[in-house]
Amino acid sequence: MNHTGIDKVTYGVTDLEKCAKFWTDFGLSPVKTGDGQKKFSAQNGALIELRSANDPNLPPPVGDEVSATAREATFGVRSTEDLQELAANLSEDRDVREDADGSIHTVDPLGYGLAFQVTQTTPVLAPELEVNVPGRATRINKRAEKYDRAMPLEMSHIVYVTDDIEPHKEFYVDRLGFKLTDAYPGRGYFARGAAAHHHHNLFLLNPGQGKRGFHHVAFEVGNIHELFGGGNNMTREGWDTMIGPGRHPISSCYFWYFKNPCGGAAEYDFDSDVVDDNWEYREWESTPENFAEWALAEGMAAELMFKGIQGSFRDKKPE
Ligand SMILES: [Fe+2]
Structure with a gap:
């Protein structure tokens, strides 16, 4: 089966305008639809679609006391034969x-x-990384770029909380052909589409609290500076960090998660593992250290960021 990754996430929401502002601030581009629906695109054409939580064409929400949440994930496939x-x-x-x-x-x-379609995404080419390290300078006589916001390149994964994890994993992996890349056995499974190269397009997580519900969607950006620029812009626009910035040992990426009025969270990622069939699956212990090598709990609030650099650097002395 040739799943190519994630093409679209459709939300049922209660405050369309606020949700639209979230995704615009996040760096997705509004798409003209002409039918009153709101859609936002990553640079590879992956879509976020917003509809009213009362839309009868949406699958019912999963989880307790949910008003706004993701209601459908659409995965791409290569061909109509796959479909x-x-x-x-x-x-x-x-x-x-x-x-x-x-x-x-x-x-x-x-x-x-759960939906599938012949993928509507197109491969994107991130701007070449220009990084200077001793002996391997790739940015010479050129100042580095500054990012005031992010423009995510592609949507990489969706995460669900599940209270029935083994059958849930078997459905996607054994039946639909997604491939396991890493796992917290019995507690969390990372899986990619069989024709995709993201470390994961789907993560199923059982926190052991008997709960189920949508958790987050993630997007890849093209540069570490862009991840920080995007996160700082979201903070300036008044959106709250769920956790981040930080770095995941599993999938290797830098991350920054923001609470989303559409439900769950939205994540910026940079430098995630890219894998093929030679990837070595590994089982991990579910520990805080395996979740994050390091992380800030509540983002980088502007008042904290500039607190240490008020006044003159010249006047600061080591203790
Ligand atoms: Fe994630």
């Missing part, structure tokens, strides 16, 4: 709807909306 194979497979034990655009829609074993 037909998936439709036949899924139709064996659940309703599958085919839309006019050819996409197929159903729900996964926990009720999360």
